[in-house]
Amino acid sequence: MTSKSKKDELQAPDRRNFLTVGVAGGAALAASAVAGRAADGEPAITEIQDWNRYTGDGVDATPYGSPVEFENHVIRRDVPWLTADPVSSVNFTPLHELDGVITPNGLCFERHHAGTAIIDPAEHRLMINGLVDQELVFTMEDLKRFPRENHAYFLECAANSGMEWRGAQLNGCQFTHGMIHNVMYTGVTLRHLLEEAGVKPEGQWLLAEGADASAMTRSIPMEKALDDCLVAFKMNGEALRAEQGYPVRLVVPGWEGNMWVKWLRRLEVGDMPWAQREETSKYTDLLPDGKARMHTWVMDVKSVITNPSPQAPLTHGKGPTVLTGVAWSGRGKIQKVDVSLDGGRNWQEARISGPSMSKSMHRFYFDFDWDGSELLIQSRAMDEEGYVQPTKDALRAERGENSIYHNNGIQTWHIKSDGTAENVEVS
Amino acid sequence: MTSKSKKDELQAPDRRNFLTVGVAGGAALAASAVAGRAADGEPAITEIQDWNRYTGDGVDATPYGSPVEFENHVIRRDVPWLTADPVSSVNFTPLHELDGVITPNGLCFERHHAGTAIIDPAEHRLMINGLVDQELVFTMEDLKRFPRENHAYFLECAANSGMEWRGAQLNGCQFTHGMIHNVMYTGVTLRHLLEEAGVKPEGQWLLAEGADASAMTRSIPMEKALDDCLVAFKMNGEALRAEQGYPVRLVVPGWEGNMWVKWLRRLEVGDMPWAQREETSKYTDLLPDGKARMHTWVMDVKSVITNPSPQAPLTHGKGPTVLTGVAWSGRGKIQKVDVSLDGGRNWQEARISGPSMSKSMHRFYFDFDWDGSELLIQSRAMDEEGYVQPTKDALRAERGENSIYHNNGIQTWHIKSDGTAENVEVS
Numbered sequence: 001m002t003s004k005s006k007k008d009e010l011q012a013p014d015r016r017n018f019l020t021v022g023v024a025g026g027a028a029l030a031a032s033a034v035a036g037r038a039a040d041g042e043p044a045i046t047e048i049q050d051w052n053r054y055t056g057d058g059v060d061a062t063p064y065g066s067p068v069e070f071e072n073h074v075i076r077r078d079v080p081w082l083t084a085d086p087v088s089s090v091n092f093t094p095l096h097e098l099d100g101v102i103t104p105n106g107l108c109f110e111r112h113h114a115g116t117a118i119i120d121p122a123e124h125r126l127m128i129n130g131l132v133d134q135e136l137v138f139t140m141e142d143l144k145r146f147p148r149e150n151h152a153y154f155l156e157c158a159a160n161s162g163m164e165w166r167g168a169q170l171n172g173c174q175f176t177h178g179m180i181h182n183v184m185y186t187g188v189t190l191r192h193l194l195e196e197a198g199v200k201p202e203g204q205w206l207l208a209e210g211a212d213a214s215a216m217t218r219s220i221p222m223e224k225a226l227d228d229c230l231v232a233f234k235m236n237g238e239a240l241r242a243e244q245g246y247p248v249r250l251v252v253p254g255w256e257g258n259m260w261v262k263w264l265r266r267l268e269v270g271d272m273p274w275a276q277r278e279e280t281s282k283y284t285d286l287l288p289d290g291k292a293r294m295h296t297w298v299m300d301v302k303s304v305i306t307n308p309s310p311q312a313p314l315t316h317g318k319g320p321t322v323l324t325g326v327a328w329s330g331r332g333k334i335q336k337v338d339v340s341l342d343g344g345r346n347w348q349e350a351r352i353s354g355p356s357m358s359k360s361m362h363r364f365y366f367d368f369d370w371d372g373s374e375l376l377i378q379s380r381a382m383d384e385e386g387y388v389q390p391t392k393d394a395l396r397a398e399r400g401e402n403s404i405y406h407n408n409g410i411q412t413w414h415i416k417s418d419g420t421a422e423n424v425e426v427s
Numbered sequence: 428m429t430s431k432s433k434k435d436e437l438q439a440p441d442r443r444n445f446l447t448v449g450v451a452g453g454a455a456l457a458a459s460a461v462a463g464r465a466a467d468g469e470p471a472i473t474e475i476q477d478w479n480r481y482t483g484d485g486v487d488a489t490p491y492g493s494p495v496e497f498e499n500h501v502i503r504r505d506v507p508w509l510t511a512d513p514v515s516s517v518n519f520t521p522l523h524e525l526d527g528v529i530t531p532n533g534l535c536f537e538r539h540h541a542g543t544a545i546i547d548p549a550e551h552r553l554m555i556n557g558l559v560d561q562e563l564v565f566t567m568e569d570l571k572r573f574p575r576e577n578h579a580y581f582l583e584c585a586a587n588s589g590m591e592w593r594g595a596q597l598n599g600c601q602f603t604h605g606m607i608h609n610v611m612y613t614g615v616t617l618r619h620l621l622e623e624a625g626v627k628p629e630g631q632w633l634l635a636e637g638a639d640a641s642a643m644t645r646s647i648p649m650e651k652a653l654d655d656c657l658v659a660f661k662m663n664g665e666a667l668r669a670e671q672g673y674p675v676r677l678v679v680p681g682w683e684g685n686m687w688v689k690w691l692r693r694l695e696v697g698d699m700p701w702a703q704r705e706e707t708s709k710y711t712d713l714l715p716d717g718k719a720r721m722h723t724w725v726m727d728v729k730s731v732i733t734n735p736s737p738q739a740p741l742t743h744g745k746g747p748t749v750l751t752g753v754a755w756s757g758r759g760k761i762q763k764v765d766v767s768l769d770g771g772r773n774w775q776e777a778r779i780s781g782p783s784m785s786k787s788m789h790r791f792y793f794d795f796d797w798d799g800s801e802l803l804i805q806s807r808a809m810d811e812e813g814y815v816q817p818t819k820d821a822l823r824a825e826r827g828e829n830s831i832y833h834n835n836g837i838q839t840w841h842i843k844s845d846g847t848a849e850n851v852e853v854s
Contacts, residue, residue: 051638056669058512067668091490098665107665147792234526237530241495322571355782363577
């Protein structure tokens with residue numbers, strides 16, 4: 001912070017014009033292509049601001065840094081009426097405030113079933129038991145002696161966009177699509193650990209169990225466990241955050257977030273899937289005929305426009321406009337993203353910028369000149385396996401409206417002439 | 428945090444053995460390949476811990492999250508004796524505590540010349556003046572109407588490893604190599620902004636100026652400005668941190684960090700380089716004959732082993748050991764990294780894991796069985812242009828020891844039989 005005491009020492013501030021040299025007539029000029037921002041009378045460029053005048057805090061002030069005060073509105077938000085108690089609830093990533101493909105650790109959405117466990121890593125153990133040659137218990141130090149890998153992956157809750165099955169409900173992409181984050185993980189491969197224990201031939205399934213008070217348990221087929229799963233202890237370079245499973249979590253790339261067991265304490269090898277609460281009464285998709293789809297693990301291709309959107313209206317008027325959003329698929333990379341400005345009648349290809357990594361979030365942009373008319377904006381992603389994001393109506397025709405899971409339908413925002421935006425449905 | 432009040436309600440804790448099923452005889456087993464961790468008498472696996480018993484904080488507790496208390500030692504550190512005042516000093520990234528390739532925003536090293544400026548983005552302006560068709564002033568909203576790009580780049584201070592020119596000085600990679608971070612940026616291309624202003628044919632140089640109290644100024648050749656420079660407003664997805672130039676900084680990929688002007692307020696186009704303080708008396712390389720190299724912008728190929736290292740000794744004894752480190756080059760991607768365990772006599776190729784992006788940090792691993800003997804460990808990187816990291820002696824033979832800048836020499840750690848490590852030199 002600028003030192004108040006230093007300011008107080010100074011009287012009668014010197015307001016000399018520090019930028020008149022090089023600026024014609026001393027007047028600030030407006031950028032030509034970005035209309036409506038004439039600089040006449042704008043004082044900022046010709047005055048010495050506090051930040052020019054006073055030295056700021058030194059390098060010893062914040063050993064671990066935090067965002068600046070002007071960004072205090074950029075936070076995870078929960079919806080108090082959504083659940084009975086915040087220890088078994090969710091908060092949402094502020095997608096409309098982010099850009100690029102990395103979600104910073106402080107803003108990754110949380111979903112808990114018994115609150116955040118705070119675990120002393122020196123006391124934590126990971127056990128492998130069941131149909132193995134040798135049952136094993138690992139300390140955190142043990143785990144860090146196995147070969148490590150680094151991968152960026154999205155984690156999406158199966159219930160992301162779940163409220164939208166029954167029509168446009170929540171007014172903002174933080175709430176409609178914010179149960180997702182995209183993080184670079186460091187961990188050891190689950191395959192290496194299972195090989196260390198020696199999986200018996202009949203060991204075709206794995207039960208992952210968490211150490212929190214909910215003792216979260218999910219069944220994972222051995223084929224996936226040996227493919228690309230990680231036992232991760234770092235996210236975006238540093239230790240896992242407590243709310244993301246510190247000191248160790250399971251990473252199940254492309255599959256629903258509930259399977260990425262946090263605070264991982266046990267892996268049991270078995271010969272058939274378990275039928276735990278979180279894979280029977282929850283995380284199954286109830287169909288119109290009363291049957292439920294089980295084991296619907298893959299998070300299919302999906303996208304959403306993050307800006308403009310209800311929480312991030314257009315405030316600059318007509319002219320050059322940046323439309324942006326994110327796309328992802330549990331089946332690999334995103335091949336392309338199309339954008340519509342007229343509710344899905346006409347489509348144009350968006351520009352993907354930033355690294356394209358398998359089962360990781362992609363960032364797209366669509367730069368256009370807004371004429372100030374109303375728009376119905378949509379994005380539609382296609383993944384490298386050729387899957388195309390469906391309309392919500394197409395999903396409902398197939399699966400009805402009983403479920404809250406696996407809604408990857410196309411989202412529509414209605415942009416009004418004043419730049420505000422609303423969550424709507426088009427047919 | 429686990430609720431203390433909930434704990435107090437419970438008397439005579441039930442210590443039933445929640446993991447006896449599946450564990451032979453109720454005893455925890457040690458991982459076989461990671462020696463020396465026999466589990467006899469270890470209580471953790473057979474007791475119910477607080478984090479199993481009590482629910483933790485809910486999703487409304489931390490709208491912007493922070494690291495867990497067990498990681499409180501993972502911080503940027505400054506060296507108080509290094510400079511007269513922390514407002515014109517540096518702190519260092521804790522490389523030995525990180526993994527992967529992303530530096531989290533809270534741990535990115537800082538270098539200030541007049542402390543951290545805290546700037547109201549609504550008041551901030553960026554001006555382009557000098558040899559242009561039209562002088563322009565941009566608000567932050569104006570800037571966000573130009574096409575954006577996303578790239579991960581390392582930023583290394585020219586003085587990183589500077590103390591090491593005169594022999595092994597600082598005992599830990601945080602201090603020898605910690606003036607570097609690697610971040611995913613979102614911004615608009617400098618090229619787009621300069622095209623908007625219209626650079627006159629004689630405009631071959633650019634002066635970038637910061638809005639902090641030091642009014643940092645550096646000359647940049649127009650060829651680089653039009654190539655890959657960004658005017659960035661996001662890092663790792665969220666707004667720039669204040670200490671990294673909020674609301675907007677220059678990104679000059681692969682070039683020395685001092686040119687990445689923070690709190691960017693002005694870009695002046697000229698026909699020759701300026702001769703500002705930070706490119707004459709500072710950030711030049713004084714040679715033995717009294718002449719100084721100027722304009723030594725590119726940060727050449729370099730690497731360092733982060734673990735084990737003096738701040739991160741080996742604590743697990745003999746057997747499977749993960750050696751890891753980072754490598755980078757201002758000329759592109761890293762082609763390969765070699766590791767020596769005997770002070771540079773024999774070399775073996777390390778494994779690179781994670782995305783390989785141009786002018787971005789790469790992560791390497793070398794998995795080996797440590798026999799408990801003393802080691803002299805080194806890493807040596809080669810970039811895609813074929814440049815190989817030199818020894819410190821080779822550098823000194825070329826440039827002497829007057830400079831503190833551009834030391835990309837091979838670093839040696841002496842690993843002792845007890846696993847502790849020390850900064851040493853080998854010839």
